[in-house]
Amino acid sequence: MLAEIDQNRIQAIISKLVSFGTRHTASNQTDPSRGIGAARDWIAAQMEGFAQASGGRLNVTVQSFIQPAVPGELANDTRISNIIARLEGTTEPNRVYVVSGHYDSRNTDILNNIDDAPGADDDASGVAVSMELARIFSEHNVTTPATMLLVAVAGEEQGLFGSTFLAQSLFNSSADVQAAFTNDIVGASTADDGTSDPNDIRLFVQGMPSTDSAAMAAQRISIGGENDSPTRQIGRFVSEVASNNATNMTVQVVYRADRFLRGGDHEPFLKLGFPGARFTEPHENFAHQHQDVRAVDNVQFGDLLEFVDIPFTQRVARVNMATIFSLASAPGTPKNVTIDTSVLTNNSTLRWDFDSAAAALSGTGGVGGLAGYEIVWRATDEPFWSHVIDVGLVSEATVLQSKDNVVFGVRAVGENGMRSPATFPFPST
Template identity: 65%
Template sequence: MRIAQRLAALCLLATGACAQSLMEPLTIWPPGPGDVLVAQQPDNELSSMLNQIDPKRIQAIIEKLVSFGTRHTASNQTDPVRGIGAARDWIASQMRTFAAASNGRMTVTVPSFIQQPTNSFPNATLISNIIATLTGSKEPNRVYVVSGHYDSRVTSILNNIDDAPGADDDGSGVAISMELARIMATHQPAATIMFAAVAGEEQGLFGSDFMAKTLKQQGADVQGMLDNDIVGASKGDAGSNDPFSIRMFVSGLPPSNTASQNNALASIGGENDSPAHQLGRFVAEVSQNSVTQMNVRTIFRPDRFLRGGDHESFLDQGFPAVRFTEPHENFAHQHQDVRIVNGVQFGDLAEFCDFDFNARVGKVNGAALWSLAQAPGTPKNLIIDTSVLTNNSTLTWDVDPHQDEIASYEVVWRETDQAQWNRVISIGLVNKVTVDLSKDNVQMGVRAVGKNGFKSPAAFPMPS
């Protein structure tokens, strides 16, 4: 940090004027670009949790899910050993076992509804989600979600009889939710984490839509959702193999935006700065390190071509969400009847999963989830002053109701053609600042720094 910046921040604290200064601008002078942004690293508690993610437990979960034969959403719901009902009950039982170690902090629910007949459901069908909620110790209404879908399918979306193993799609994602729930149940995050296994994904995202709408109706402040769907195999077709990378799909303009909101973003070149993009940048920053041993490949589009996932249900409700999917897919092992053709095995079988890879993807999710839940919330209502022509930039944002947990704020910035925030200016405990950076030349954001050292995702400013 430049000396003048340090003096400004120290002066602010030394005068005891933090509370009084919350509506006064702090000007960074003389002009300077700030420091190089250094990625947040996991602390000892987080490192310990990530190192507990067990490939053998991942394998056991996936093989147990496969053992139910089919998990088609319209399969048998009362048979104790076959069908989606047996899978639902087993997942819920496991989650309750994890919750028993939480001293009451984690609760498990199985919210359900009747889906009326559609093209993919000839008959009315009960759809159930399993949700383990680890309530935040300081901000219970600020919520982060990790999810996989436990339903499966074969070639015909209406076939609810034949075996549909669903090992990779999406036993692998469910295994991550369950393994993280097991490990984090004995810890105390500041904000709430929900570990979900949802159904009805293959027929049209019905379970996740129900969950996202319920959270919206309850007024939950969902600041991030991580969807894990097809994250269990490092090898794709044609021999492709990339065991230390995971794709993260990050949507652009929020589907919940109005035309005027999109126009406002477009007017300042903010198409690449949606809340989902800020969540994606955060995940890329905190989840690529020596503990996870993973590269997070950020792809700025909602999903692969011709595909979709449960993150879209959360995006539709205005919640930031991203999707993880393995780096190279083998389509012979997705949405296929189990069969052998010309010596080629088709079907989503556990033998094609890479459980060590799956566990590393779990570490990526765990690093992101815990870093989100322990950090302050993303600053709200960030505004950049556009009332006058100036080469400085003035930013204002709301005072956080949990200000006593915040040590300071930082302005982050990058050149407009760069993907990640890469410069940072420490500005102290204020909620208005003028920096000697031209808003015409760069993109800026503001993030909160907790007293525990965890930093929030950045907020992106809208014009005044």
């Protein structure tokens, strides 16, 4: 499937989105050839076409709502539409993973909904990632225990409107969103000074969760868990499964929620307590973002197709495919992981909730069987897990390693060999 991600299709998707002239959130919604409405209808039609090849596995919905006007960002009440391609999980449909890009665009004036705003890199490139994954998963009739959502959202440039509505809808339905990724500005590898890293992609991952209570934050700090939030564990997971020869990419995990002065569609998920992260190209050229199309002193401004590195975007799509497929194919991230701190000892006892439903599928030949659990650990100054201990189908294990000297985690292992992200343990109470 990684090999089938098609450069020509990616280029065609980006070119088609650029052809709508402007995709400003408040641009025309009824013109068949110009404006965000035409882009919405084209993306939805393409996704519906993919669904026809999926054997009923892929379902496409257009999620719409009216966004009230926001002074300085959105002049009038506006319909916002998200296109959601859902690959339903077979045994754990409520466990959800999201990959999204935003199909709206803008130029220099955030309120200018008339003039051209090509939005090739920001963010037709991210939409192309979601669409290619939907196409290929459909053609292969992919079956995974958990649900995958491949999404094109709108209203990002004016205030993350589409992704906020999507995240809140999932929260309201009690979905167990275990990771949400946005691909925003993933179409170029060259900066304004000519610096190029065609085989690197940045992944921004928040540290201390914004949803932590004051007491939880204080406890996390007291035990040295600032670098072990659920989102940081997602960053480690992506680096493990997607930095390799299969993707021909290295994931640069950046320890912050986003770049300075910027925001993205992962943030609404973070605010609701879901792990969210942002993929963005390694170097940015700000002459090609949020700019009117124009030439000044022989410098071309504007987010034009000519500045998009299609092979780079293809490799970013591979990173996303390796990530979301691995997550949805593995058991869920262990819950309620604790470490015993009741007595002074040089051993460490960890406990967690046993996934009895997944364990019941073991040996049946079906999808979603649980093989057991692993305790992972690393030195406190190491960024990634460096040691693994297989402890089997249990909910408690004691290891001969002092909790004072290392950082622990617990991850689940499927019968298919897929591993979940790790969970950091808090002291038991």
